[in-house]
Amino acid sequence: MTKKKDNKQYGKPRYDKDKPRYDKDKPHTERANKPVSKPKPTANGDVGGDVVEINWFPGHMTRASRDIAAEKADITAVVTDSRCPKASNCTAITNTTLVILNKSDLADEYVTKLWAEHYRALGAAVLVSDSKNGTGIAKFQNAINTVLAEKLSFKKAKGIKYIPYVIITGIPNSGKSSFINKLSGGKKAAVSDRPGVTRARRQINCNDFVLIDTPGVLPKKLNGGTALKLAWTGAVKDTVYDTTLIAEKLGQYLFDNYPTELSQRYKVTAPLPPTPEYPILTAISYNRGFLIQGGNPDIGRAAAILLDEFRGGKIGKITLEIPKT
Numbered sequence: 001m002t003k004k005k006d007n008k009q010y011g012k013p014r015y016d017k018d019k020p021r022y023d024k025d026k027p028h029t030e031r032a033n034k035p036v037s038k039p040k041p042t043a044n045g046d047v048g049g050d051v052v053e054i055n056w057f058p059g060h061m062t063r064a065s066r067d068i069a070a071e072k073a074d075i076t077a078v079v080t081d082s083r084c085p086k087a088s089n090c091t092a093i094t095n096t097t098l099v100i101l102n103k104s105d106l107a108d109e110y111v112t113k114l115w116a117e118h119y120r121a122l123g124a125a126v127l128v129s130d131s132k133n134g135t136g137i138a139k140f141q142n143a144i145n146t147v148l149a150e151k152l153s154f155k156k157a158k159g160i161k162y163i164p165y166v167i168i169t170g171i172p173n174s175g176k177s178s179f180i181n182k183l184s185g186g187k188k189a190a191v192s193d194r195p196g197v198t199r200a201r202r203q204i205n206c207n208d209f210v211l212i213d214t215p216g217v218l219p220k221k222l223n224g225g226t227a228l229k230l231a232w233t234g235a236v237k238d239t240v241y242d243t244t245l246i247a248e249k250l251g252q253y254l255f256d257n258y259p260t261e262l263s264q265r266y267k268v269t270a271p272l273p274p275t276p277e278y279p280i281l282t283a284i285s286y287n288r289g290f291l292i293q294g295g296n297p298d299i300g301r302a303a304a305i306l307l308d309e310f311r312g313g314k315i316g317k318i319t320l321e322i323p324k325t
């Protein structure tokens, strides 16, 4: 049996007493927090992701892509993440597409409205939803009736009750299964906060429509801003990228675009610590008291916390891209 380590046996504190430590209740700089007005997310959606490339295309995605292409559905409902409705859209828009702007509870409401207008202008029907709490779900039937108005009235005139097939597609973790569960009033599809949970097509028969749940699918290669946004929002398994680098880039994005939210949650303001690598994560570590031996910042812990709190909406309602006009 291995003997449990007793910290006391080392006889020294976990950090160097003589080294100046940061007061976690104060910003890391003496400079006062400047009041900053909230800017809009970077207009062109470029989040400076030129150096990031992600490859995650497991076997079930290959099969799912094939199955989705072969499916004969009346409507393709694509469940996007309202925080990045372009990066998270995996479908070509046609007049039988229903774009679901899901996770709207986590996104900037004003920008979500812009995205709804954008997709409507492209010819799609749009539904804004929060599948965690059920907001917007009741409008699904109406949205279907609008998209299929002609077909449904034709069938009705012939005395036929037509049950439309709706395929629910989207990138991993966008909330497809949650949306289906809310819609069908039960826990019929498996849900988890990890991407890649649904592995195979599943049909759910409801009274007025048939829903087809599908596994989340990503492009084979992700790079630039799209890779970053999908990693930040949890669409990509976090073992396939450098979490620390991705988290630092998220911090940089928030520093540039949502400084008030970043400073309120982590007291991170300009100027940043003069560290060549990970200045934002360094500031967060000091301000939150995440220290390792020697009083050094625990960058890994700060990275995990920043990503986790962003994904959980704890930093604020944040959108990562706005539609181009």
Ligand SMILES: Nc1nc2c(ncn2[C@@H]2O[C@H](COP(=O)(O)OP(=O)(O)OP(=O)(O)O)[C@@H](O)[C@H]2O)c(=O)[nH]1
Pocket: 102, 103, 104, 105, 106, 129, 130, 131, 132, 133, 170, 171, 172, 173, 174, 175, 176, 177, 178, 179, 190, 191, 192, 193, 194, 195, 196, 197, 198, 199, 214, 215, 216, 217
């Ligand atoms: N805040 C918030 N969380 C949501 C919403 N919809 C889903 N979630 C959460 O997002 C996570 C993923 O949900 P799923 O329904 O499993 O997503 P999925 O698209 O089916 O994922 P895959 O099957 O892996 O492709 C879960 O933790 C859900 O609770 C939403 O509208 N708002």
Ligand SMILES: [Mg+2]
Pocket: 176, 177, 178, 189, 190, 191, 197, 198, 214, 215, 216
């Ligand atoms: Mg699923």
